């Protein structure tokens with residue numbers, strides 16, 4: 053069996069607010085540094101990006117692609133790297149649908165995955181024939197409903213996948229409080245049975261999703277949605293596969309829950325072993341609030357005060373934590389959350405004892421952020437960058453450092469403070485000031501208990517079990 057760390061959502065430089073460095077050779081290079089084995093191409097509906105995909109990548113015959121030798125970044129050309137070792141690419145893209153259904157405006161982001169350039173080209177033709185303008189952005193905005201997208205994607209090939217993206221963000225997602233739906237059935241109609249998975253997004257973690265009965269028979273996926281190289285892998289999904297192929301990934305996602313057509317070759321040993329998560333408080337929409345009015349509320353405060361902004365009188369942006377409360381079919385206690393050693397890592401995983409079939413997860417903070425906290429300068433500063441480079445050059449990929457390396461090895465290269473910081477992140481001994489209404493949460497590894505923990509009791513409990 054092989055272990056595959058997959059990050060299957062990101063954007064190219066042709067999407068809004070994305071780094072100009074998000075080009076294929078650079079994405080490949082960053083994936084190597086991070087320790088990602090399988091990465092999304094992103095944005096293949098965009099005509100120029102698709103040209104770059106075809107110029108830089110070649111199909112391997114297993115539904116995935118590899119970097120062409122001539123596309124190896126200049127600085128690595130003499131290093132003996134072999135593109136046959138990966139990282140490999142999966143044709144993954146994202147479409148933003150804006151439409152009205154049931155008398156309400158809906159804004160839904162969906163991921164489309166395909167096992168071949170041929171399939172992708174056909175889906176592009178299908179979208180264009182329905183009037184979609186794919187030129188304007190790497191993540192195009194289309195007037196098609198989620199059901200119409202599903203019809204296009206599955207009429208090309210039932211092996212394509214359609215996965216609701218960052219399913220809880222208030223403004224642009226399946227369950228979004230502002231313009232989403234209450235269930236997958238409502239959003240996808242007769243195609244709901246083909247929706248095998250959701251991407252949980254940065255502001256929610258698996259435990260929150262385990263409370264949603266609509267998701268009981270679906271797979272939870274975590275990816276970075278990165279807009280720049282350093283953000284790759286901030287969330288990821290770890291697979292264990294007999295061999296790497298699109299079909300093996302798809303069969304794991306379609307899951308033990310879904311009946312397969314007769315004769316389909318399927319290896320039951322393939323599985324997701326765990327997901328790697330951001331602390332959900334770090335996400336931009338964890339709490340409810342208004343950024344311009346400086347109002348931020350926890351679910352218990354929202355319960356007491358309601359969702360009307362005391363400053364401007366308009367409705368607050370209802371955060372993910374609150375929205376999960378609204379749709380939850382079971383309590384957190386019913387999950388019986390436990391932490392125990394996660395095989396193959398030095399970390400403890402978070403498991404639901406009541407649902408042993410659900411893969412566990414680990415939470416951590418990206419290494420650049422850890423270094424930034426321990427060196428007390430911004431993650432973009434030169435000193436953090438060179439410390440990051442030193443560690444990843446000498447110890448291995450970021451994932452191997454965070455998941456596997458003993459602290460004394462880290463200490464030997466980067467000193468006491470870095471080792472202590474990584475130790476604290478591993479054991480969850482950190483404080484996260486929750487994000488809200490588009491403002492990212494802030495991680496503090498060394499925190500002043502009195503000053504920083506001005507959060508309501510209920511949330512303290514929520515935070516403490518991590």
Ligand SMILES: [Zn+2]
Nearest residue numbers: 146161217218
């Ligand atoms: Zn999106």
Ligand SMILES: [Zn+2]
Nearest residue numbers: 342345361364
């Ligand atoms: Zn307001």
